[in-house]
Amino acid sequence: MTLLAVSRISKRFGGLQALADVSFDVAEGEILGIMGANGAGKTTLFAIISGHIAPSTGQIVFEDRLITGLSPDRICRRGIVRTFQIVRPFRAETVLGNVTTAALYGRTPAASRKEATARAHAILTEFGLAPQSTKPAGALTLSDQKKLEVARALAAAPKVLLLDEVMAGLTPAEVAQMVALIREIRQRYTLTLVVVEHVMRALVDLSERIVVLHHGRFVMAGSPEAVACDPRVLTAYYGEAGA
Amino acid sequence: MIDRRIAAPGLAWVLVIAGLPFMLEPYGLSVAITLCMWIALTQSWVLFSGLTGYISLGHVVFVGIGAYVAVLTWKILPLWAALFSGGCIASLFAILIALPVLRVRGPYFVVLTFGIAELMRHVILNAERALGASSRLLMGLPDNAVLFRWMAIFALVATALTLIVKPSRFGVGLNAIREDETAAQTIGVPVVRYKALAYGLSAFVPGMVGGILVLRSTYFEVGQVFNPMLSLSIIVMAIIGGSDDARGPLLGAAFLTLVQELLWARAPQLYLVLLGLLLIGFVMFAPKGLLGLWTRRKAADP
């Protein structure tokens, strides 16, 4: 069942065409990877889906309702939450406070501060961040801040989670850890995930299906194996002789 | 929701409001009125600027609007109604301009609020000139006891508002806005609505304060109730006292009232030089104010 439908999305920034006529569907419960070289338009796409920028043309449909043009907080309440490539924690706020805030808002706001804190604590424990609950978020290592970013997004009770380059800057060991963590939460919270990733290994490991973008255009969608062998993708990444 | 520890001071405050006018001689009462005014204004400022991080350098505009409403309805409405309408109209003004104005961020917002206050000052100035009312004389003013009681109530209300909002869900949302507005939106905080609400709320008490302020002197002067130095004083008090919680403004207001009483009548320009220096000093060396310095020292000692 199609949960999220991206339909003929284009975005122009002055003279730059960041996205051109991109369309694809996201099925309920799947892990969809978005692949593309730098400048392919991946982050712009996320920003449009989550409501931070408006598309020049095109529509986004979520659960059969139009969400194009809604503000990010309304889209969050509908059930789509995104993380940021460059993490944006509430730095002066404690780790627990960060996640509690999301639990108080989000799609299914907690009824009380107490309940929100309890929810937050449970999520932090799963992520292994509980021992650092009272630390200011700004004091965490990058790897922990990335986990916090995902934990906070999760506390907002999304149906669809957009993960924007969660692995960037992590060591191979940390990457493996994060991949396992993501698989686990998908299971536990029945999420649909859309993942943008540069770390090819992680993307191929994690995704059940991959959409390939190149220079803002949709190239193809298919299983990781199919994508890895497709001549169009190889040309895009390696040039003519690579195919 | 409200701290149980507040119940006792709250009761004490009520007794103060009722009884103080009988105990202080005229000069002391006047100082008390000033002190309550600063507390009321600074707490209201903190409610918005302290919590959301949008620093308003033009908060006097709400005082001025409330004052003008009080002047226009003087002798037409009972005092409580005039004050209440002043507060409501000030809040309305804030909410009306909130949408375009709160889209501007950082220092541009600061300078914009100052510009708006100056704009309104000149608009009302011209309006009064057009009405042919270059200076309105106010007759039959209430005495200082009444003024004090109202001002003390406003101080109480403003402090109570800050105490209630800060730990509430609304307060958590405002805090998130201050930390990172974009991230706050992503997790569902209705940023636009909240900023407007906080701005409107922070204008209410200042509007009512304006009404009492104008009744302290026998004639209404636009420049006085729209004086940008009032905005400056509020910020200095908030910075000196610290704007993290409700205690800060109390500290800052007390400090500044003291300085003001010592200097204002004798050397108003020296007073302003001191205000300017305090602003510079605290912004550069102690941005969290005296309260911040104190808590930092406490944290350093084992």
Added chain:
Amino acid sequence: MTTLLSGQLLFSALVLAALYALLAVGLNLVYGTMRLLNIAHGDLAMIGAYVAYGAFTLFGVPPLVILPVAAAIAALIGHVLYRGLFKRLIDQGGPIERLESNSLLVFFGVSIVMQNLMALAFTATPRAYNFWRDVVEVGGVRMSVNRLSILIVSAAALIAILLFLKRTVHGMAIKALIQNRKAAQIVGVDVERTQRLAFHIGFGSAGVAGALLSMTEQITPFMGFPFTVTAFLVIILGQLGNIWGSIIGAIALAVVQTYGVALTSSTYSSVLLYGLFVLTIVLLPQGLLRGLRSAR
């Protein structure tokens, strides 16, 4: 209607435009390189005005002769502010928005201190003096020599600054710094020195504008702020960093003000100024500011 088309009005507008342009270009240099909202710019002009006033009434020195001194004093004050305050703020680090907001508050404090120190020294009563009393008549337009010299000197100063920015290495370095700070650093521009130079020229030119102003306007310690607002309005309208844009914006604003006041009355000029100011900041496309801020 004939008054509206008179050369008189045009002359008034031109004189005003020249002053506004000088102020705006100076602000462009300071704000463009530092990206800090120095709302004390007009107050430096105020100080220049008092320097000229003091020099003439106390020592009989003609204002045009005292110009370099006024410039030097204003530049010196700018230097002290930079060394003492802003360098420290910038070195403190932290998020850019906080730095910008904090420095605004500091500049505001500086402005208040300067205004009131001058008020303590000279009292707040407006002062004025009359240097030249002659009037020339060219083509039916009567121009006071005072205002004519303002026009000529401002224009000369502007041309000098423009040539400096265009032809000299230091000038080009300043332009580079304004356009893209990081790129300027990469190509080897000495940021520290260039910034200081821009600061000195910027504040110095405010001092010059103030000294010129004193020839025809009454001066008070609190005259500075409307000029600050005007200068900011002009550089926002003319696009930040664009020197020619400031000049065109200055002419536009001066024309609107002069003819607007002629059509209505002088009481509305403040409402017009602050109204334009508020409107401009609100309507300013966020992208413009953000793009420029990323150039830090």
